[in-house]
Amino acid sequence: MLKRVLLSLLVASALSTAAFAEEPKSGGVINAVIQPEPPGLMVGLVQNGPTQMVAGNIYEGLLRYSPKLEPLPGLAESWSVSEDGKIYTFKLRKGVTWHDDKPFTSADVAFSIEFLKQTHPRARGNLAQLDKVETPDDYTVVFTLKQPFGPFLGIFEVGSLPMIPKHIYEGTDYKTNPANNTPVGTGPFMFKEWQKGSFIRLVKNPNYYIKGLPHLDEIYWHVIPDAAARAVAFETGKVDVLPGGSVENFDVPRLTKLKNVCVTGAGWEFFSPHSWLWLNNRQGPTANKKFRQALMYAIDRNFAKDVIWNGLAKVATGPSASTIKYYTDKVTTYDYDPAKAKALLKEAGYKGEKVRLLPLPYGETWQRWAEAVKQNLQDVGINVEMIATDVPGWNQKVSDWDYDIAFTYLYQYGDPALGVGRNYISSQISKGSPFNNVEGYSNAEIDQLFADGATAFPDSKREDIYLKAQKILTDDVPVAWQLELQFPTITRCNVKNLVTTAIGVNDGFRDAWLDK
Amino acid sequence: MLSFIAQRLAKAVVVLLAIVVFNFMLIRMAPGDPAMVMAGEAGASDQIFVTQLREKFGLDQPLPVQLYRYVKGIVTLDLGFSFRQQMPVAKLIADRLPATLLLTVTAFVISLLLGVLFGTLAARFAGTWADTAITILALIFYATPLFWVALMAILLFSVAMDWLPSFGYETVGANYTGFAHVLDVGAHLILPATTMGLFFMATYARMTRASMLEVKRHDFVKTARAKGLRDAVIQRRHVLRNALLPVVTLAGLQAGTLVGGAVLTETVFAWPGIGRLMYEALLQRDYNLLLGVFVVCSAMVLAFNLITDLIYRAVDPRIEFAS
Numbered sequence: 019m020l021k022r023v024l025l026s027l028l029v030a031s032a033l034s035t036a037a038f039a040e041e042p043k044s045g046g047v048i049n050a051v052i053q054p055e056p057p058g059l060m061v062g063l064v065q066n067g068p069t070q071m072v073a074g075n076i077y078e079g080l081l082r083y084s085p086k087l088e089p090l091p092g093l094a095e096s097w098s099v100s101e102d103g104k105i106y107t108f109k110l111r112k113g114v115t116w117h118d119d120k121p122f123t124s125a126d127v128a129f130s131i132e133f134l135k136q137t138h139p140r141a142r143g144n145l146a147q148l149d150k151v152e153t154p155d156d157y158t159v160v161f162t163l164k165q166p167f168g169p170f171l172g173i174f175e176v177g178s179l180p181m182i183p184k185h186i187y188e189g190t191d192y193k194t195n196p197a198n199n200t201p202v203g204t205g206p207f208m209f210k211e212w213q214k215g216s217f218i219r220l221v222k223n224p225n226y227y228i229k230g231l232p233h234l235d236e237i238y239w240h241v242i243p244d245a246a247a248r249a250v251a252f253e254t255g256k257v258d259v260l261p262g263g264s265v266e267n268f269d270v271p272r273l274t275k276l277k278n279v280c281v282t283g284a285g286w287e288f289f290s291p292h293s294w295l296w297l298n299n300r301q302g303p304t305a306n307k308k309f310r311q312a313l314m315y316a317i318d319r320n321f322a323k324d325v326i327w328n329g330l331a332k333v334a335t336g337p338s339a340s341t342i343k344y345y346t347d348k349v350t351t352y353d354y355d356p357a358k359a360k361a362l363l364k365e366a367g368y369k370g371e372k373v374r375l376l377p378l379p380y381g382e383t384w385q386r387w388a389e390a391v392k393q394n395l396q397d398v399g400i401n402v403e404m405i406a407t408d409v410p411g412w413n414q415k416v417s418d419w420d421y422d423i424a425f426t427y428l429y430q431y432g433d434p435a436l437g438v439g440r441n442y443i444s445s446q447i448s449k450g451s452p453f454n455n456v457e458g459y460s461n462a463e464i465d466q467l468f469a470d471g472a473t474a475f476p477d478s479k480r481e482d483i484y485l486k487a488q489k490i491l492t493d494d495v496p497v498a499w500q501l502e503l504q505f506p507t508i509t510r511c512n513v514k515n516l517v518t519t520a521i522g523v524n525d526g527f528r529d530a531w532l533d534k
Numbered sequence: 535m536l537s538f539i540a541q542r543l544a545k546a547v548v549v550l551l552a553i554v555v556f557n558f559m560l561i562r563m564a565p566g567d568p569a570m571v572m573a574g575e576a577g578a579s580d581q582i583f584v585t586q587l588r589e590k591f592g593l594d595q596p597l598p599v600q601l602y603r604y605v606k607g608i609v610t611l612d613l614g615f616s617f618r619q620q621m622p623v624a625k626l627i628a629d630r631l632p633a634t635l636l637l638t639v640t641a642f643v644i645s646l647l648l649g650v651l652f653g654t655l656a657a658r659f660a661g662t663w664a665d666t667a668i669t670i671l672a673l674i675f676y677a678t679p680l681f682w683v684a685l686m687a688i689l690l691f692s693v694a695m696d697w698l699p700s701f702g703y704e705t706v707g708a709n710y711t712g713f714a715h716v717l718d719v720g721a722h723l724i725l726p727a728t729t730m731g732l733f734f735m736a737t738y739a740r741m742t743r744a745s746m747l748e749v750k751r752h753d754f755v756k757t758a759r760a761k762g763l764r765d766a767v768i769q770r771r772h773v774l775r776n777a778l779l780p781v782v783t784l785a786g787l788q789a790g791t792l793v794g795g796a797v798l799t800e801t802v803f804a805w806p807g808i809g810r811l812m813y814e815a816l817l818q819r820d821y822n823l824l825l826g827v828f829v830v831c832s833a834m835v836l837a838f839n840l841i842t843d844l845i846y847r848a849v850d851p852r853i854e855f856a857s
Contacts, residue, residue: 047707054814057572057618066575139573139583193590198620214619215630215806217706242701242804243814250688250700410566410819413574448581452574 040514044233046532048513050259050523051248052218052239059209059218060198061180062130063137067524070177071261072239075220075526076117077203078181080108080127080159081174083520085287087343087432089171090519093122093181093204094159103166103475110157114227116183117202117209124153129184137192144173144436147473166475169343169433175288175521176205178431206232206528216241233531245381249273258513261523262286262505267383270328273508280511283330283504285522290339290437291505293427295391295498299458302422303368303400310495312362313423314352316398317391321354323501326387330506334499336492337438341502342430344484349492359398370401376424377404379412388425416452427503428453432520434484439468442487442496459496539840546836553832554608554825558601561821567593568617568819591617604825613829614822616815623826627808631830633703634807636719637726637799638792645731646785649738653781654774656739657746668739676736684729684802691725698725701804726803730796734788741784745777752776775849782849786842790835 052072058064061073080094089097094108114122128151134141147167152160163170173179181204186197201209204227207220218239222232240257242248249269251257253276262285265273274281297304297313304310323331338345373395377388392402402423407415415421430437440446443465446454464487471483507523509516512533519525569587588594592603607614613623656668675683692700699705699722710718749755750773758768796809804810808827815823847853 049706057575058620066572139580142580142582213806214621214626215633215810216703216804219707236707238706240702240706240804241806243801243810244804246685247688247701247802247804250693254692254696254700256699256701407565408817409574410564410571410817412566413570414565417570450581450584452570 042230042233042515042529042531043534044230044531045235046233046534047236047238048234048259048527048530048532049238049240049257050261051242051251051257051264052261053242053245053248053264055215055241055243056218058198059201059212061177061201062133062182063193063198065138065140065177070524072218072220073180073201073203074176074205074521074524075207075237075528076201076205076209077176078205078526079174079176079179080110080181081171082525083172083175083288083432085284085520087172087287087341087520089174092174092176094174097171099171103168104163106161106163106170108159108161110159111227112157114204115225116185116204117223118183118186119225120183120185121156122181122183122204123156124159125156126181126184127151127159128153129188130180130182133182133187133192134179140431141173141179144169144178165473167435168472168474168477168480169435172432172436175525177521177524205526207234207237207526210236228528232528234527237527245269252508258510259516259523260508262507265508266381267326267328267330270330270506270508274506278511279508280513281506281508282517283506285507285517285519285524286503286505287341288432288520289429289524290341290432291427291503292334292337292339292430293425293500293503294334295500296416296421296424296426296457297495297497298419298422299460299496300419303366303371303373304422306366306368307494308362308366309368310498311352312359312366312368312398313395313400313498314359314495315355315362316359316400317394317498317500318354319500322387322390326383326390327501327503330504331501332504334502336488336499337442337497338434338484338488339430339502342437343433344481346485346488348485349488351492352495356394356398363399368400370399372401372403374422375402375404376407376412376415376421378425378427379407379409384425391425413452416456417450419449419456419458423498424456426456434487435468435472439472442491443468457496459494461490461494464490539844542840542843546833546840549836550829550832551605551608554605554829555601557825557828558604558821561819561824562597564819566819568821569593571818572618587617604822608829613826616820616823616826618815618818618820619823623822626811626823627826627830630806630808630811631793633805634793634796634800634809637723637730637805637807638796640723640727641731641734641799642785642789642792644727645734646738648731649735650742650774650778650781652735653739653742654746654769656743657750657773657777658769660743660747665743669743672736672739674736675732676740680729680733680798681802683732684726684799687725687729688802698722700725703806726799726805729803730799737784737788738781741781742777745780746773749773749777778849779846782842782845786838786845789842790838791831793831793834 052068054068056068056072059069059073061069061077079092081092082090084090093111093114095111096109098107110124116122131151135145147163147165149162149164183202186202187195206223206226208223210221211219220237222235242251245266249265252260252273273279297310299305319333323333335347335351336349375388375392378384388404392404395402416424440454442455442459444460447458448454467483467487471480474480474483507517514531514533516530518529568591569584572587573584592600616623616626619626652668656665659665688700691698703722704718755768755772758772796807797813800807800809801813812827
């Protein structure tokens with residue numbers, strides 16, 4: 019008995035010590051890296067990664083998402099769905115103000131929807147099923163859909179549907195509004211200064227609607243164009259946070275072994291970056307299904323995971339990442355098996371025709387990966403020619419379908435209807451865009467399944483549909499899936515609570531604090 | 535002299551316009567365009583988005599119309615609008631030019647002074663260990679890639695010794711003013727300026743040495759010696775002055791290219807100058823910005839060529855201006 023009491027006391031003491039140790043502290047400045055320099059910070063107009071990473075502190079969405087992709091309150095404190103899945107009612111937080119002290123109301127939400135339909139291609143797609151938006155009072159917004167849209171509750175994070183201040187943008191030319199250079203949001207940090215080419219400075223929003231937040235006083239985002247120089251800046255203590263992808267992969271083990279350095283792969287669950295090789299389904303050897311299957315057996319994806327990505331990845335089993343909804347691994351799988359690859363190449367009647375491989379021009383990691391794949395393919399007798407390009411050249415070649423095999427990775431946005439289907443449905447075959455069904459895969463059954471999956475209700479019906487789609491796709495191999503990527507966020511260990519949601523650093527530093 | 539300058543300026547304007555047209559066509563031949571790059575960066579795009587961007591940037595117009603508009607803008611000193619940075623090109627360049635000038639002028643002065651000094655010493659002590667040491671060092675700095683020297687300098691002076699900052703123009707957030715700010719910028723300047731200057735220093739040292747040894751063989755040097763002039767006076771007044779002519783030519787040519795030549799140094803050291811701006815504009819196919827930087831760089835080359843000719847006249851009064 020005494021033992022149990024003592025044990026309980028010990029546990030209680032340990033817990034209270036831990037709780038004490040993790041008590042957030044106020045104040046301090048965080049220095050982080052941003053690369054490349056964003057073209058602008060008005061996230062409603064510019065949707066590239068660096069813009070969201072900085073602007074995720076300034077702007078907010080109606081919802082945030084847990085690492086398991088469950089919706090969390092953002093600017094909306096609660097929400098409900100009608101029984102037929104067509105009406106979504108959001109209750110907004112009261113007492114929220116924009117950085118210029120004007121109140122945030124439902125009118126801003128309705129305005130933001132109209133704004134984003136004009137400027138934000140992803141939001142335009144996500145809102146295709148939206149029939150109308152009603153604002154019965156200042157703190158209630160009612161979205162009515164034309165038909166149920168399964169992923170609707172998943173489209174409200176800050177990068178997908180940021181809230182835009184109506185009083186600043188209404189009646190103006192959005193793209194030339196002077197406020198684009200001094201962004202005004204509701205977020206925990208306010209824009210203060212941008213010295214182009216050097217740094218962006220954000221300061222604490224003293225009127226933030228959650229008492230006690232944010233903890234930090236300021237954030238400096240440093241623009242350092244060279245990856246090696248970014249690693250040195252972290253190593254010499256000049257920056258505290260390296261968001262995912264800031265340094266080359268081969269530098270990650272060295273940096274994470276430094277004293278007082280922590281690393282996490284979390285915070286990418288919503289985006290779930292999924293890499294694959296686009297295989298041109300229209301012409302050449304890659305038009306043959308057996309050739310495509312041979313590629314899957316020929317490539318040693320575990321080698322790429324362990325050596326090129328330092329283990330910070332997972333071998334992809336199919337079109338969906340394991341972190342998004344309705345994923346299954348009960349599909350046709352392709353382990354590394356050069357002998358099987360050779361047999362399939364023979365069956366496909368491959369005669370050594372030249373195959374052009376287009377690496378992704380995103381730095382040394384991708385170049386090395388392409389070289390490893392080239393070697394794998396040559397080992398089974400495929401005649402590979404590597405094509406060198408820069409980013410615009412890559413965009414052009416892929417958009418013009420001028421390739422045989424092309425590396426890529428795309429975000430999945432938490433739901434197959436938002437980020438997976440676009441690569442496989444035939445309505446997304448459109449020359450001139452590098453982010454759709456570039457491989458030219460066309461299958462009426464898949465088209466129907468993704469169409470049904472988006473609008474089926476309730477969720478259980480969606481699950482059946484997507485499981486079936488994954489099975490068909492892994493048989494057909496329209497593309498050669500490679501890895502589910504993890505972009506590690508590297509920080510000093512005294513930076514606490516930085517990654518708390520499914521979009522990690524992109525959700526801003528609202529909850530982060532410095533253990534001084 | 536004034537008519538010479540006026541004539542050269544008139545020719546320079548024609549050359550500049552020819553450069554603008556040539557560069558305009560050259561950039562358009564590269565694959566991809568800014569709309570596609572920005573659509574790519576957005577991670578998702580549709581045809582409406584790309585079309586909107588092309589309309590906004592005027593890229594939907596036929597190429598001759600785009601060229602006409604651009605040249606018309608240049609004639610009225612309007613360098614256009616940066617597609618990606620969403621700012622007037624002239625402002626972007628004006629914001630970045632001081633940092634580049636500070637870097638390149640410092641590198642230029644360091645390299646010229648030290649290059650001529652080491653070249654003179656090598657020539658003065660030709661054949662001795664000092665000459666060999668200077669020649670070998672000059673050869674090493676001349677042959678080593680700039681980015682490698684930069685990274686090694688960072689590793690040594692920033693990482694290992696922690697003496698100097700490794701990136702940026704100033705200590706962000708320190709808010710230094712007055713002399714403290716000058717010292718801070720100076721500390722940030724040492725590594726990039728020295729790295730950049732080493733290559734040029736090597737060329738000047740080699741050129742000065744070779745030129746001085748050549749001049750030393752001339753009769754007027756023997757005459758000066760026969761007159762009983764002191765060696766230091768002969769070296770300074772007769773040998774060095776005559777030997778400097780090819781160095782001035784080289785320095786003039788390099789001074790013109792310094793602004794555009796800072797790309798690598800500015801990228802490695804995150805120096806916020808126009809060399810980096812040009813590099814980023816190229817990768818993003820930001821046509822107007824790239825052309826704007828080219829225009830400024832070309833104008834600098836033309837200006838320095840003219841200045842070099844004028845300095846030539848000052849160094850060697852025998853040279854006359856042809857009208």
